[in-house]
Amino acid sequence: MASPEPWIVFIVATVTFACMPGPAILYMTAQTLAHGRRAGLLSALGVHIGCYAHIVAASIGLASLIASAPRVYAAIRLAGAAYLIWLGVMMVLGQCRPDIGRAAPQATTLRDSITVEVLNPKTALFFLTFLPQFVETGAAMPVWAQFLILGLVVNIAFSAMDLVAVGCAALIRDRLQSGPALRIVPNVCGAILIGLGIALAAAQDAPSGAGTAGRPTSAGLKIKLEREGAAHAPS
Template sequence: MPSADLLIPFFLASAVFACVPGPGMFYAAAQTLAAGRKAGWWSALGFHIAGLGHIAAAAFGVSALLAAVPALFTAMKLVGAAYLIWLGVRYLRGGRSSVPAPRRTPAPTALKALRDSVVVEALNPKSALFHLAFLPQFTDPAAGLPI
């Protein structure tokens, strides 16, 4: 079992990060407003499932790989930045649409909300980089089971 020197700061930092709203919380709120409480809960579950994927990647050494190969880390940051720029440009171009009246689309189903939230969180470069940078700080490489 990890020592208190690792566990106490980990739990304190995790509690602070859990209380800070982020894009996932806003997405789940939007799903709740659009499709109801059930879709909101499924959306929140999707974000947690994708977050576990980021945690597993950090636990299995992706952080060490990025530290050992700085060019890979730089490439990951550039791809993430390009993705965010693409989203922004797409948003700006879509905002100036000349369509007279948008059609009302049916509310998404709960399982669609789950699937979409998993995809949104799994492809979120900020979230991936956060997990890969945050979790390794609380490992002890000298331990038999450092994770």
């Protein structure tokens, strides 16, 4: 993207997507409300780290393989859905059984968050459909390097909004500290995670560009973004 116009479109689109609440933000909000600010920050960090797996996959062509192999896509999607449901069930049971609740969630929150993000193939499809619109095949910089740089910018922008969501959720949790409502928050948040898992499991198997991304709720949007006028995307 030698001219500034594609960069402007890219930045505007990235910020727009970052501000769209999606499953990742719901996941981090649930972790924050259930376990506190530190758990929310660890969740945001885990999602940020896990997102790099999809960026690398897009840069070396693995995301294209997933998109062209419905069975592989379905297997990864179902594994991610099962993991989300398991996390939600554990969050609910942690409120009912002291032996489960004694385990500090912060010790595993980072690992769980990375796993949730890596096992969400729709995040890979988001990068596969979004980033190529701003990659120049004839540029001096290799295509894979352009993928990495653009992906890094997108991931940082998304993580910035994730931190805002975690901060807001932490403020809500602080308001509930002195009331009985705090005791039911983990149950509600567990139900949210279970619902996210069910929604992911019920999604379409065919990754044909339609669907919901792990980040914004429209990973499969065919992002036009003034494409007709800007003519920045390679054919």
